[in-house]
Amino acid sequence: MENEISNISDTAFWIAGFRALETERADAAFKDHLARKLAGDRGLQMAQNTPNSGAMAFAMTVRTTAIDGLISKAISFGIDTVINMAAGLDTRPYRMTLPSSLKWIEVDLPSIIEYKNEKLKNEIPHCQLERVTADLAADDQRKILFETIGRRTMKALIITEGLVAYLKPQQAENLSKDIFQVPSFVYWIQDYSRGSLRRARHTRQLSKMVKQTPFQFDVKDPLSFFSRQGWKVKENILILDEADRIGRRLPFLFPWTLFARLFPSLIRRTANQTYGYVMFAKE
Numbered sequence: 001m002e003n004e005i006s007n008i009s010d011t012a013f014w015i016a017g018f019r020a021l022e023t024e025r026a027d028a029a030f031k032d033h034l035a036r037k038l039a040g041d042r043g044l045q046m047a048q049n050t051p052n053s054g055a056m057a058f059a060m061t062v063r064t065t066a067i068d069g070l071i072s073k074a075i076s077f078g079i080d081t082v083i084n085m086a087a088g089l090d091t092r093p094y095r096m097t098l099p100s101s102l103k104w105i106e107v108d109l110p111s112i113i114e115y116k117n118e119k120l121k122n123e124i125p126h127c128q129l130e131r132v133t134a135d136l137a138a139d140d141q142r143k144i145l146f147e148t149i150g151r152r153t154m155k156a157l158i159i160t161e162g163l164v165a166y167l168k169p170q171q172a173e174n175l176s177k178d179i180f181q182v183p184s185f186v187y188w189i190q191d192y193s194r195g196s197l198r199r200a201r202h203t204r205q206l207s208k209m210v211k212q213t214p215f216q217f218d219v220k221d222p223l224s225f226f227s228r229q230g231w232k233v234k235e236n237i238l239i240l241d242e243a244d245r246i247g248r249r250l251p252f253l254f255p256w257t258l259f260a261r262l263f264p265s266l267i268r269r270t271a272n273q274t275y276g277y278v279m280f281a282k283e
Contacts, residue, residue, distance in 0.1 A: 009112050010046070012088030013039055015162065017047030018060040019091075029065050029246040031095065038089040038119055054251040058243070059275070063191050066242040066277040067161055068096060070189045073235055074157040074279065079187065081105065081153040085136055086163040089116060093125035102127040105149060107134050136163075137171070143178055150182035157187040164190050164222070165215045172217055176229040180282065188231065188280040192222040194273070223278060231280035239275040 016039035019032045036044070050056045071082065071092065080103060084090060087106035098104070104125070106113070110133040117131060134145045149156070158179050164172050179185050219225045223233060243250060250271065 009088075009109060011162065012108075012112055013043030014046040014050075015060060016089040017043035017045070018057050019064065020044060021047055021057060022061050022064075027247070029061050029248065030068065032091055034091045034094055034120065034123065035089075038091070038116070043089075052251075058248060058250055059239075061248065062239055062242050062246070063161070063277060065246050066237045066239075067159070067189055067191070068092070069237065069242075070235055070277060070279045071096070071157070071159070074187050074189070075099065075102065077155075077187070079155050079157045081149075081156040081184075082159065083107065083149060083156055083185075084159045084161075086160065087131075088112060088162070090161070091120075093127050093129045094120070094123055096126065098127040100127060103153065104129045106131045107136065107145065109133065109135060136175070139174060139178075142175070146178055146182050146185070150184050153184045156182075156185050157189065158185055160188070160190045162191065164192070165217050168216045169219055169225070172219075172225075173229065176226050176231065180230050186282055187234065189278070190222075190280075191275070191277050193275050194219075194221050194223075226280060230282065232283060233278055234281035235279040237277045238273075239277075240271050242277070 016035050019030075020035035020039050021044070022028055022030065023032045023035055039047070047053065047057070074082075075098070080101075082102065082104045084092075084104070085107045087108050089112070090106070092098075093104045093106075104127045106116075106129070108116075108131075113131050113133045132145065132149075134141055136142050160175075164175075167175065179188055223236075227233075240250065
């Protein structure tokens, strides 16, 4: 099927498709002028054919703006480098207001980096952008990469947007430990899910769509999981709090529409306890 996600790189086109659709809304929460170019027809088709695409579009928009905000916070804390791991087709160096002195390093598989370099060769980023090819699933390769980058920065932010969900718990733990061991890697941003709604119908439908690259991180409380490796929660944004900030409402399906009318506080509390966006710190 054309809209089926057959490998991990396909997810980059899928998410870029959602960013393109958001950008074209009259009330867009952000503008990504490069999303359509990067997504291409296939990325847009995958986004449009996603089961309950309205809910997925909502989730991707909220995730994008929440992580934008966390990055801005990290910059205010004095970071000199951003390292976006499994960066996919992210365009923040081009669309966010960033210090020109900020170093931004994108890490991904060779096919994604080559595609992105070609598509964006005439675009000018707002910071000092560099792209690096690496297989982050290969432990030795990842450690060498981290050591090399770590020596070049004093205070860095790591981003793993959308990555942890595809890792097995042991892989996520290894990644966490490797990041923590680099002295200059001070902050770490990731999105997370927890609680019973992780296994709701919408999630099961998405799992079928990405069956070749399944969600594997089944830890019930990610914040506690990563705290065991030494990380402390610096900032934590909950999904409906961020949705309120940008003026969006979660598009419920029946029977959740009925529950939302009858028990709005319960639904809000449950949703906010299920999805969020966190910045960890070492202190």
